[in-house]
Amino acid sequence: MQHIDDRPYLIGLGLFIVLTTAFRLWFAAYIGLAPDEAYYWQWSKHLALSYPDHPPLVAWLIRGGTLVAGDTRVGVRLLFVLIAGIGGIPLYVLGKAVGLSAKRAAVGAMLALLLPIPAVGAIIATPDTPLALIWLISLMALARLADADAPRHWYILALALGCGVWTKHTAHLILILVVLYAIGSKPIRAGLRTVHPWIAGGVALALALPYYLADLGSKAPALAFQFSHLLGRLDGATTPFDLTAITGRLAGLIAGQIGLLTPLVAVAIVKAVVWAKKNVIWGLILPMLVTGMSALLTHPEQNWASLGHPVGAVIAIAWAGTLQSATGRAWRLGLFASVLAITTAIHVHARYPFIPLNARTDPVARLWAWQGMTHLAHLAEETDAVVCDTYGLAAQFAWHNRARSFSIASLDRPFNPTSNPPPGTWLLIDEEKSDGENDRLKARCTHIEQISRHHLKRSDNAVVRVLSIYRGTRCRL
Numbered sequence: 411m412q413h414i415d416d417r418p419y420l421i422g423l424g425l426f427i428v429l430t431t432a433f434r435l436w437f438a439a440y441i442g443l444a445p446d447e448a449y450y451w452q453w454s455k456h457l458a459l460s461y462p463d464h465p466p467l468v469a470w471l472i473r474g475g476t477l478v479a480g481d482t483r484v485g486v487r488l489l490f491v492l493i494a495g496i497g498g499i500p501l502y503v504l505g506k507a508v509g510l511s512a513k514r515a516a517v518g519a520m521l522a523l524l525l526p527i528p529a530v531g532a533i534i535a536t537p538d539t540p541l542a543l544i545w546l547i548s549l550m551a552l553a554r555l556a557d558a559d560a561p562r563h564w565y566i567l568a569l570a571l572g573c574g575v576w577t578k579h580t581a582h583l584i585l586i587l588v589v590l591y592a593i594g595s596k597p598i599r600a601g602l603r604t605v606h607p608w609i610a611g612g613v614a615l616a617l618a619l620p621y622y623l624a625d626l627g628s629k630a631p632a633l634a635f636q637f638s639h640l641l642g643r644l645d646g647a648t649t650p651f652d653l654t655a656i657t658g659r660l661a662g663l664i665a666g667q668i669g670l671l672t673p674l675v676a677v678a679i680v681k682a683v684v685w686a687k688k689n690v691i692w693g694l695i696l697p698m699l700v701t702g703m704s705a706l707l708t709h710p711e712q713n714w715a716s717l718g719h720p721v722g723a724v725i726a727i728a729w730a731g732t733l734q735s736a737t738g739r740a741w742r743l744g745l746f747a748s749v750l751a752i753t754t755a756i757h758v759h760a761r762y763p764f765i766p767l768n769a770r771t772d773p774v775a776r777l778w779a780w781q782g783m784t785h786l787a788h789l790a791e792e793t794d795a796v797v798c799d800t801y802g803l804a805a806q807f808a809w810h811n812r813a814r815s816f817s818i819a820s821l822d823r824p825f826n827p828t829s830n831p832p833p834g835t836w837l838l839i840d841e842e843k844s845d846g847e848n849d850r851l852k853a854r855c856t857h858i859e860q861i862s863r864h865h866l867k868r869s870d871n872a873v874v875r876v877l878s879i880y881r882g883t884r885c886r887l
Contacts, residue, residue, distance in 0.1 A: 415512065416512035419512040419513050419515070419516040420502070420512070420516070422516055423498055423502055423516040423519055423520065426498070426520050426523070427495045427496075427498045427523070428495075430495065430523055430524075430529075431491060431492065431494075431495035434491045434494070434495075434529075434532050434533050435484060435487075435488070435491050437533055437757065438483055438484055438487040438488075438491060438533045439482070439483050439484045440483075440761060441483070441533065441760055441761070441777050442483070442777045442778050442779075442780055442781065443483060443486060443535075443777070443780070443806075443809055444534060444776055444777055445776060445780075445800075445801070445802030445803075445805055445806055446536060446802070446805075447486060447487075447534060447535045447536070448780075448802070448805035448806050448808065448809040449463075449801055449802065449805040450468045450469055450472055450535060450536070451472050451476075451481075451486050451535075451805070451809060452805050452808055452809075453466075453468070453469035453472075454469040454470070454472040454473040454476065455473075457469065457470065457473060458624075459620065459621060459624030459625075460621075460624040460625045460627070460628040462823055462824045463823065464537050464577075464578055464579075465537070465575065465576045465577055465578060465579070465621055465625075466576060466621070467537065467540060467573075467576045467577045468535065468536065468537045468540075468577070471489040471490060471493075471535070471540065472485075472486050472489075472535055474488075474489050475487065475488035475489045475490075475535075481812055486535050487533060487534070487535045490532065490533075490534070490535045490536075490539045490540070491532055491533065493539050493540050493543050494523075494528065494531070494532030494539050494542070494543075495523075495532075496543060497522075497523070497528070497542060497543045497546055497720065498519045498520070498522075498523055499519075500543070500546040500547045500549070500550040501515075501518065501519035501522050501523075501546055501720055501723075501724065502515045502516055502518075502519045503515075503550045504546065504549055504550045504553055504690065504721070504724060505518045505519065505724050505727075505728075507550060507553035507554055507556075507557060508553055508688055508690050508724070508728065509688075509728075510724070510727070510728055510731065511731075514727055514728070514731050515724075517727050517742065518723055518724040518726075518727035518728070519723075519724075520746075521675075521723040521726070521727060521745060521746060521749060522719070522720035522721075522722075522723035522724065523720075524746070524749045524750055524753055525670070525671065525672065525675070525719050525720065525722075525723055525749055525753065526669075526670050526672070526749075526752060526753050526756055527670050527712075527713065527716040527719050528542065528719060528720055529753045529756075529757075530753070530756055530757070530760075531713065531716075536713075537577050537578040538578070538713050538716075538717070540577045541574060541577045541578045541580060541581060541717065542717060542720065544570045544571075544573060544574040544577060544581060544584075545574075545581075545584070545693070545717055545718070546693075546720060546721075547566065547569075547570045548567055548570040548571065548574075548584045548587060549587070549690060549693040549721065550566075551563040551564075551566040551567040551570065552567065552587060552588065552591045552598070552689065553689070553690060555567075555591070555595070555597065555598050555601060556591060556594075556595040556597055556598055556689055557597065558597035558600075561601070561604065561606040564601070564606040564607045564609075564610040565606070565609075565610050565613065567584075567588070567610060567614075568610035568611065568613040568614040568617075569613070569614075569617070570584065571584045571585070571614040571617075571618070572613065572614040572615075572616070572617025572618050573617065575617070575618035575621055575622075576617075576618070576621050580697075580714070580717065583696055583697065583700065586696060587692055587693070587696060590689065590692045590696070591689045591692070594689045595689060656705060656706055659705040659709055659710060660702060660705050663701060663702060663705055663710050663712070663715060666712040667698065667712065667715055667716070669752075670712060670716055670719065671719060671722055672745075672748050672749050672752050673748070674744055674745050674748040674749075675722060675723065675726045675745055675748070675749065676722075678725075678726035678729050678730065678741065678745060679694070679722050679725050679726055679729075681729055682725050682726065682728065682729030690721060690724070690725070691721075691725065693718050693721035694718035694719070694721040694722045694725065695718070696718065697714065697715050697716070697717040697718045698715045698718065700714070701714040701715035702715070726745055727742065727745070730742050730745065756774070759774055760774045760777060761869075762869065762870075763775070763868055763869060763870045763872070769867075769868050769872035769873060769874050770873070770874060770875065772868070772874075775868050775872075775874045776874075778868050778869055778874065779866035779867050779868055779874040779875065780806040780809075780810060780866065781810055782864060782865075782866045782867070783803075783806050783807045783809075783810040783811065783866075784810045784811060785864070786807065786811075786837070786839070786864065786879065787811045787814060787816075789837050789861065789862075789879065789881075790807075790811070790816050790837045792835075793834075793835045793836055793837040793881065794817065794831070794832050794833070794834035794835050794836060795816070795817040795818070795819060795831030795832055795834070795836050795837070795885075796816050796817065796818045796819070796831075796836070796837045796839065797818075797819050797820070797821065797831055797836045797837070797838055797839070797851065797854065797882075797885070798818075798819070798820045798821070798838075798839045798840075799820070799821055799822065799839070799840045799841065799850060799851055800820055800821075800822050800841060801820040801822055801823040803820065803839050803841060803877070804818050804819060804820035804839075805820075807839065817831050817832060818831075819831045819887075821850050821851065821854075830887060831885075831887065833884075833885060833886035834883075834884075834885065835881065835882065835883050835885065836854070836855065836881070836882045836885040837879070837880075837881060837882075838851045838854075838855070838858060838879070838880035838881070838882050838885075839877055839878075839879060839880075840877065840878045840879075840880070841875055841876070841877055841878075842863075842875075842876040842877065842878055851880065851882070852880075852882075854882065854885050854886065854887065855882030855883060855884060855885035856882075856883060856884035856885070857882065857883045857884065858880045858881065858882040858883075859880060859881055860878060860879065860880050861879050861880065861881050862879045863876060863877065863878055863879070864876070864877040864879055865877075
């Protein structure tokens with residue numbers, strides 16, 4: 411039973427979660443969908459056990475949210491925002507399990523929920539949000555097992571792993587976490603000599619097996635896609651092994667992680683090395699190590715390494731607690747002030763761009779300008795299908811014209827189970843890039859003519875991307 415002295419901090423954390431969740435739901439209604447969100451929304455219209463990119467949970471969650479709030483931005487994001495808020499609970503339990511007081515465990519959870527990736531990522535419907543919750547639950551269970559706690563935590567761990575497989579393939583890192591914890595924890599090694607971890611392993615396999623069978627039955631599209639991504643071979647291209655390029659990718663990854671952790675939190679984590687010898691450090695380090703290794707083969711994405719950022723907040727608060735009272739308070743205040751300032755700036759920039767970034771490379775800009783796709787609907791009405799060079803364009807066209815019925819397809823990834831466009835006259839949409847026009851679209855038609863160029867603009871009127879619009883005749887895949 412929770413000690414009564416902990417209740418004020420639990421209540422405070424609960425109120426904090428409610429307030430941040432309410433803000434995120436409000437903010438989610440004002441920010442356009444990213445291309446991946448629109449893509450996953452399209453999946454949710456065709457529920458399945460296997461999809462071409464990730465496991466199916468992201469589509470199921472979107473379907474659940476849209477059943478409640480309709481095909482709106484809030485509907486697409488509803489369950490992801492709620493799941494992100496729930497993540498504060500295992501964070502608190504994790505803090506307590508590694509020796510923090512109730513007050514500091516609650517403060518660590520609050521700081522974690524304010525970090526840029528957890529805060530901004532909570533508003534975006536991607537597999538990373540449910541995976542982050544599953545990651546924290548796994549760490550919480552392992553921390554309890556490391557303290558020789560009840561065997562029931564083996565089964566909590568099994569449920570996390572089994573459900574994680576349905577979320578994102580990165581969930582398999584939980585198996586490595588178990589090994590690392592076992593190496594550093596005598597109670598866990600002793601627990602491995604009991605029946606509980608092995609029964610729990612069977613439970614995890616039973617939960618994951620339907621997904622494995624479904625994906626393999628579909629010729630493993632998601633597994634094949636992720637391996638191609640990891641090896642730098644998406645769309646048939648191969649990333650050359652170049653030492654200069656690898657160094658650049660690693661430097662970019664490190665700089666990005668420092669920025670997303672925020673510099674003060676990153677400094678506190680480095681200073682916490684002695685305290686962080688506890689096993690919980692692997693919850694932060696393991697995703698970063700694996701992402702760093704992937705930089706040898708491909709350009710890594712910052713969110714891969716950011717899975718452990720909430721753990722970093724707990725570590726930073728734990729280290730600040732080892733300092734003298736005045737110094738520790740100053741550090742905690744500085745951590746919160748810097749995190750809140752950076753996260754607030756990102757939110758404001760997402761709505762009212764003010765950071766001097768090139769609109770075409772601004773990561774936030776991909777949430778805007780897509781509403782211009784609505785103006786292409788009248789062109790599509792005179793054709794048999796709409797075919798785009800990328801899945802993002804196709805998904806955004808589908809989202810912004812969701813009140814109408816069009817046959818829509820993309821050339822780079824399967825769009826949905828019914829995406830094969832009928833032969834005939836097509837509306838072709840190609841995003842203009844530095845490498846010129848996309849010949850893949852032209853090759854599908856006997857004759858094409860360009861009918862317009864469409865500029866998609868950020869809210870400050872800066873051009874984010876330029877689309878070339880063609881009409882093709884006698885087209886077929």
